[in-house]
Amino acid sequence: MGGFRKFLMRGNLVELAVAVVVGATFSGLVQALVADLITPLIAAVTGGRQPDFSQYKFVVNGAEFKYGDFVNHLLTFMIIAAVxxxxxxxPMTRLISFFDRDKKAAEQQCPECRSDIPIDARRCAFCTVELQTVPADDRPPA
Structure with missing residues (x-):
């Protein structure tokens, strides 16, 4: 039982649980945004009609295929994904790049095997090639 408790209390599992709850809440928020703002905006642009394909269907040997409902869900998914x-x-990509642009390089590429290695390394940990060392003051800015 102690192992199971440790498994449940691991940081990754707790973070995942929090992410699922926040994601579910965020999903409701985005769906409301799409239903209450984006879809009426599309209706205003297309002449006052909200796109509704739910009545589209075809019948083969008595079997009814409601492809319109699938089209509605596909459009909703595409709109949500775009939003x-x-x-x-x-915005998050721009924010992260804003903070990362002033960061100094901590790694370099091995000229032989192209692996990422620490900038102060004298030998590659992957291919063991001896690297040319340049004093820190003489290095070009990254």
């Missing part, structure tokens, strides 16, 4: 990309991913 998340433009409102979350793009």
């Amino acid at each position: 998340i990309y433009w409102l979350v991913v793009m």
